[in-house]
Amino acid sequence: MAQRFDAYRRLEPDPRARTFAAGFAATLHDPLWFLARQWQLGEHQGENASTPVAVDLTVVHTPIRPEPGSPDRDPTTVPAEAIVEAEPDEWWTVGRRIRVGAAVAARAAATLADTGPEYRLAGPPPPYGDYGRRLPPPYGRLAGGFDGYALWRDRTQLGLTDADFAGLGIPAARPADHWQSDELVYEAGFPVGDPADGRQLRLHRHRGGRVDWFAADAETSPPAGGAAADTVSRAITCYPTQLQYPGAPLPRWWEIEDAAVDIGGYPPDTSHFATTLLIDLIASHSDDWFVLPVPAQAGHLLTVHQPTVTDGFGRTYPLAPPADWSLFRSTGLDDHSLVVWLRTLTPSEGPVIEHVLLGLDEYSDVLWAVEQQVAGHTLASPERTPAEEAANPTFALPDRSGEPGDRQWFTYVSGRGQTAYWHPYEIDDLPGADGVPRRRFVQRRMADLSRTQPELLPAPTAELLRVRGGATEVVHEIAPATLPSIGVVLERRYHFARDVLGRPLLWRSRRRTPSLNPPGTTMRFDVLADGRAPAPTPTPTP
Template sequence: MWKRNPAFDPAVVPAEALVESELDDWWSMGRRIRAGQRFAATPAIAGRLEFEFADPPPPYDRFRGYLDGRAIWLARANLAIMESDFGEDRPPVDSPLAWSPAKLNYNAMFESEERPLGVIDHHGGPMDWYSADADAREALGEPDPVPLKPRIPVPLEYPGAPHSRFWEIEDANVDIGGYPPDAAHFATMLLVDLVYSHGDDWFVFPVSGRVGQLVTLRTLSVTDSFGRTYSSDDHEGLRAPEDFSIFKCDGLHDETLVLWPVAESPLESQPLERVQFGVDEHSNALWALERIVDRREVVRGPTDPDDAHPAHPATVPLTNLQGPREYAYAPATGMESRWHPYLLDWSAQDAPAYVQWGLADYSLQVPRPMPHPDAEVLKGDPPSSVHKIAASAMAQGGIELERRWQLARDIAGRPVLWIQRQRRALRNPPARTIRFDVMKETAPPVDA
């Protein structure tokens, strides 16, 4: 997927930056402002509001009215602007987009000499060898083995391990007997038995391997102190176990270890966006609630009436339950902005999907459409299309999506910046109660 471009070398760039990177996420606010200043005197751009920052988030609010270099870059063809006009502020080639708007997760493939490694249904966050599985549909390749120089094994040491030499004083701060074995904790029984019966039977030796490689031990030969050689081809004890493995990736050999660079403790920003999803069984709809958009906590509430869209007259609840009752009709109640409905569509070819719909405020005498979503995670592919979410991607308790800037370093120490989308499960989903064709009880008119 990235092997043809050295800028996206999986042996150098952290896997998170390759898989999670968005299109145009090279454009940080500083780069957008700096690139926009190049065209401040261009007649085709000056004074056009669509190329200016309308309401940038803090602390960039002081740049309101400045030119947005990213907006100019995206419209460069219509403006007859060459890429060379951006100079050093020209963005590099984007990596392929691995985000799936329908499944709300990442899917990517890495090429290898054995089998392609697939990152399937990645929800965002740390990635290591356990995030990838080999594609079993491809034939398992057998690269030419590379012989290693002889190594000298040394006893395995770890905190709490007994010393292997006789009459050697143990560390007083270590007490393996402090782990009480009992039937309820079977792992502690195995630990104590391993330490006391086989604590000095384990040895380690170095194996050369570079980041971005698949390391496989094909054969192993051991020469003891008497000069006798034992090979893994003849002795089962020197072969990898077939019933369990700690670092095994599905589709690869049992003795294969995946090594690739990961983003170690990346710096992350405050959320750029936070959107929560929840299924409302009463309205038979999926609701997407925008909590944070463009680094700001959104303000939710009913639509404000104006002259073109006046509100219905306010009703006064009836307090005298003994007298006659009258009712006033309201087309709808409970409308709030930033709540976006998705209705289940059973006609989808592959599987049922939630399709994004619009909502209008019928609490006004003249209904007014509610604003469209602003969050990037609520846009389809392409962004101008209607957003659809596979029904199988939605958890019962709802999910939450966040977008954040991430900053890490590659193997060469160079900074790597990207925007990550991370998905989490919610304990309680957001649910919106909306009622249509409501009859509200009102007080009867008072006789003069």
């Protein structure tokens, strides 16, 4: 039987060779093989092989105008967060109340001679005074002074004039309140360009925090022709460069790559959609992507018109966005426009002023609002004085006296476990502005039923749970669709930043985040509790 022997020859590098210079030089010993390899990869075709060297385009900057409720806050100079999250009376800090009160008292001493104690500082200004705290030394000397905000608020009733408040820095207009108490979100609208065009950028259901390009939608499309009076349009030439990022493949085929680079080390991030396209970018012609700088202005709507690319051979190509896909497109705007907000990147945040937890009790169909922090202080159950306890004692205290075999007595108690700072919201159908009934959670006030006489628990003091309609206060309502089953956390705190002119900005923001620990209550109703034996009826004396 014939036998067959196959012999193979393979060229391998010598690991003991020390000619590093020759290795890095990569001398080509077979030019024919190299040309064949280039032909196999399609490099000889010469199609799409040119390099862009210049891009000519027209850039249009349309300014975002101030919100009608805050005309003194220009989005081109003031960050959007400070405008959207502003509160009407946020300018009146504790220090300004004291300073303005002292200045007005010196100017109008005769007018304020007969004012009542409600216009003076008995302790820290409200809401801190609600907790009985006094100004610590050496600030105790400020107690008894006038509250500047109270004087300014009631200046007409007190007979004060504008001259009494002149030169104190009080803003002429109060910022608009964009907080929607029933939806627990912000709603604001900013005109764009010429007000006669009717275009508006609308922030829908903003939960507080960063305002980015995707936060607003356009109410109407840009006009077909003509430009606004203050719209800036100019033709520019940009010079593109190759896309570069850490760990990017080298731009040419025959360069030695860094062996330590791991493309898989860039995991897709669900909050940044562009990262999901990175692997596809690397695998498909990663050396054919170019970027070009386009000048932009914060607080403006950037629009790019008629981009034309010039390659290394002098040929020109008009650029057009894809017809069915876009990455940075806002609803209501065309696909070559981008909203550029002026934002606060790293504002200074103060401690939490108010912390409220909202949670649904699906068994009783009740929404609970739990005040955990108010005015920067953690709330604890109020302590009752002996006089208050004697006036309204706890109902049905258990009696542990008696013999083991004695009869046990029970007493009916309407409810137990009611806790202060827990506020119920009951579902109800209320007529809307158009007359159509709407389901809303309506704020109620809980009573302590475990005492001899039912006693109302404290009403909400957090501004997050209060709605002020002008000079009066109305009942807080919440739309049921606003709240998920796991609940919501509401926080209120101070933020500090500066505008583009270096002026300080201080505002109070409200943030809404999902709750990880919904509130749970141990309240019980219709309880048969341990009681005391009834007192014996005295026998009448004959």
